[in-house]
Amino acid sequence: MDKKEFRVLIKYCFLKGKNTVGAETWLDAEFSDTTTGKSTINDWYAKFKRSEMSTEGAERSGHPKEVVTEENI
Template sequence: MDKMEFRVLMKYCFLKGKNTVEAKIWLDAEFPDTAPAKSTIKDWYAKFRRGEMGTKDGERSGRPKEFVTDENIKKSTK
């Protein structure tokens, strides 16, 4: 399961009124090998409590993806 799907499941737990411990127990029982860490669940619950209900990654500063192409890498190494 990918990160986005786990975030949706964490949001489901949050909306159902489960706390982080209950969510971790449930996710560990259903997905023992791939469940997110306790700290990840806490971080996402904090976002949900602040009203940030989206499950996608936020914008990040830094180099845009368009920069990393074979053509641009060749240009930058010359």
């Protein structure tokens, strides 16, 4: 399961009124093969509490992974 899908599940737990411990317990029980850390759940809960309801990751500064230029083509 990728990061985006876990973010959606964390948001689901948040909207259902689960606390971070409840969300972690549920995620561990349902998706024991791939889990996220406590800090990840806490970070996303903090964003949701600030009404930042998007599950997209924030843009990061720095170099892009791939650059398309005339020289690369």
